[in-house]
Amino acid sequence: MSLALQTTTRPTFWRIGPVGKVLFYYLAALAILVFLYGVYGRVARYTRGSEDPFDRLDDLPERVFDAARLALSNRKQLDRDAVAGVMHAFVVWGFLTLLIGTTILGIDMDLYRPLTGESFFVGEFYLSYSFVMDAMGLLFVVGVGVALWRRYGRRMERLHDRHTSREDDLFLAALFVLGVGGYLTEGVRILGTSTVRDVSFETISFVGWFVRDLLLLAGVTPQQAAAAYPFVWWSHSLVALWFIAWIPYAKPFHMFSSFANLVARDEKAGVRLPRVPEDAAPEDIGPSEIDDFSWKQLLDHDACTKCGRCSDVCPAKAAGRPLDPRNVILDLKEYREQRDAGGEEVPIIADGGSSVIDARTMESCMSCMACMDACPVDIEHVTQFTELNRRLTESGEMDEHVQDAMMNVFQHGNTFGDPERKRPDWTDELDFEVPDARDQPVEYLWYVGDYPSYDERNKRVARALARVFEAAGVEYGILYEAEQTAGNDVRRVGEEGLYEMLVEDNAVAIGDCEFDSIVTTDPHAYNTFKNEYPEFEDCEWDESSVFHYTQVVADLAEAGSLGLSGDELDYTVTYHDPCHLGRYNDVFEAPRDLVDATGCDRYEMPRNRDDSFCCGGGGGGLWMDFDEDPKPSEERLREALEDTDAGERVEKFVVACPMCMTMYEDGRKTGGYEDDIEIIGLTELLAEAVERGNSTSAL
Structure with a gap:
């Protein structure tokens, strides 16, 4: 290495002196000890919690890798708010780079130099190091600046609530002071060291050199910079050491707890719920x-x-x-x-x-x-x-209304409180007989569900799906009066005991049949049959054999079994993603493919797929009364008519969930949309298209 490159570096602990260096290491060790004690306290506190019902740390290396990928990609932060995602990426990548850079400098000073008598912090390595640190540090400062603007300049509403505190202010302020203070320290050093050596190579540190130019413009001489450097250096160092010590005791700890949370995440959280231990006493449940x-x-x-x-x-x-x-x-x-x-x-x-x-x-x-x-x-x-x-x-x-629904389920197997014998009455108006899966082998065991069986509006949806199955020549059958509520929402309102009773009864009824797959009308039933029932020993099927009807019918349409040409209907429509079908189970394209197969002109609402807005019926909402303004169903219909690209030209609001049908029919009345838009089940749309297609073929 040439002599010039050997001197291309920066002095460490410049003008700090031996005593200052010892003091710094003492304070650094103290800060780290306080940090470690705080982390230990946090971890010890978690161990006082109860045992988690799921294995959270199996295949730990893969979990850590996946968590790191999520954290570094900032994918979740970019969702719905690109500015916040980019801002957070700048802060994370910048902070990590500065942390790694500081670690590299420490390795050189405290390990490599004492062992070898030389330094690797020189020449081309130093120049590359300086450029990267300045570039990533600038991203860090910009990211923190955007965060400050969003919180205090723009004053975003969601960032301020009753739990917002001085802790949040101090955290952002500390990050900003650390970022800007680092550049100020660098600029003062570059200007000050120019009194004793050539610093032209420091232009590679473009932000530090810019600060150096600002100092010169402000009238600061190299001699003044050299005299001020110890004060500036100590100010920056003490803030950094305080921040390290503070991390486990306040908001900065989320840098660790958030990553740990990603490591321990359950990919099916919420989609499946933990069971109550069999030996749990009533007072120990919840x-x-x-x-x-x-x-x-x-x-x-x-x-x-x-x-x-x-x-x-x-x-x-x-x-x-x-x-x-x-x-x-x-x-x-x-x-x-x-x-x-x-x-x-x-x-x-x-x-x-x-x-x-x-x-x-x-x-x-x-x-x-x-x-x-x-x-x-x-x-x-x-x-x-x-x-x-x-x-x-x-x-x-x-809630008393939920209690009534649960009592109906307990006594009659359905939330309506109607007799079990009336469950198959919806089939009476069909001009063909719906097969009984208890009497003959079928390819698809169709679980119809409560609302398509008992609710007058949803009975039309069930009959439409039966006609679609018949037109496609599907080998299907239903359970007739042996069917009971699937229990997805029974479980989510807290009635675990009743839910487990339903699992046992339905599993026995289904187990007595000979079938290849289960198909459901209701996304709520689809979710619990697919993701929760298989965890009970009474269940003899796995998740791969459970389908929502949109998946089955989409395959039939693609195979040409429905005889659709794609131009049967010409309605302008929008489609609503049910939470339990879309966000819960990632079934997004099959329903859209079916709408498109009918020839309808489909427009997306702004909130669609993962971002879809709930109808308000899940989690027992269908059985409760709330003072709402607007109701979720009313807001969603407003969105369909005002925020889609088609606007008021939307004629039909297409749903693929019986609960959604009920909630939106109600919202259409209470929101004053009865003359503006029609709520239609996807099966009704398909049945109409199939009927028109057959009529055209007959001609």
Whole structure:
């Protein structure tokens, strides 16, 4: 290496002196010890939580790799808010680069030099290092600057709530001071060292050199910079060491807890719910004190960054219901911290009175999982909310309308309270006989569901699907009066015991039949048959043999079994993604393919696929009364008529879920949309297209 390259470096601990260097290392060691003690306290606190029902740390290397990929890609942050995603990427990548760069310098100073007597922090390595650090550090400062602007300049509503505190202000301020302070320290060093050597090569540190030029313009001489450097260096170093020590005790800890939460995530969280232990006493079902939450759920509470994304997408909050998913998580965290500090013990959840969470708050949840889909750190809101509902159920504080529905299920196997013998009455108006799967082998065992069996409007949907199956020559059959409620929403309102009874009864009825696959009308039944029933020993099928009718019929259409040419209908329509079909189970294209196969002119609503807005019927919402303005169904219909590209030209609002049908028919009346738009089941649209196609063929 040439002599010039050997001197191309920067001095370390310049003008700090031996005593200052020893003091710095002492303070650094102290900061690290305080940091480690805080991390130990956090981890020890998680161990006081209950055991999690799922294995969260199996195949740990792959989990860590997947978590790192999610964190570094910022994929979840980019969803729905590209500016926030890019901002967060700048902050994360910049912070990690600065951390790695500081570590490299420490390795050179404290390991490599003492062992070899030489330094690798010179020449081309130094020049490359300086450029990368300046470039990534600039991204870091820009990212923090955008965060400050969004919080205080633009004052985004979702970033401010009752849990917003000085801690949030201090965190952003500390990051900004660290980023800007680093460049100020660099600029002062470059200007100051010009009194003793040629620093022209430092132009590679383009931000530091820019600060150096600003200092010169401000009238600062190299001699003044050299004199001020120790003060500037110590100021920056002390802020950095304080920040390290502070991390485990405040908001900065989310840098660790969020990553740990991604490592321990359950990809089926909310889609499947944990079972209640068989030996659990009634008083042990659902959390009655803070340590009844599992260690993963306590980690969830610490991972929350208060970003408000879950609040923004929550249909219950938008409708004015007393639920904000963020506040539930943070209320539980705050209560835990108060209890750990010796605060008063109160019930976790109760109907009115003094409790951490009010019963009406949990009853408001529609189990749509929009909060979980939006959460960038994979907090499992719905799982915790369901367990809170279980506690309400066991303490006898369930909503009276839900109680009535549950009693109907217990006595009659359906939420309507109608006799079991009337379940197949919807078939009476068909001009053919629907096969009985109990009497003959079938390819598809069709689970019809409560609403298509008992609700007059949804009976038309069931009959339309039967006509589609007949037209396609499908070998199918139903269970007739042996069918009972599938129980997806029974489980999500907290009635685990009743749900398990339904699993046993339905599994026996289905197990007595000979079939290849199960097909459901209702996405809610599809979800629980596919993702939850197979975890019970009574169930003899696996998730690969369960389908929603849109998947089956889409295959039939593609194979030409429906005889559709693609120009049978000419309606202008929009399609609504049901939560349990789309967000829960990623079935997005099959329903759209079917709409397109009829020839309809389909327009997407702004909120579609993963971002779809709930109808309001999930999680027991169909059975409850809330003072809402607007109702989720009314808001969704407004969106269809005002926010789609077709606007008021939309004639039909296509649904693929019986609950959605019920909620939107109600919303059409209460929202004043009866003359503006028609709610139509996808099967009705298909049946009409098939009928027209057959009529044309006959001609």
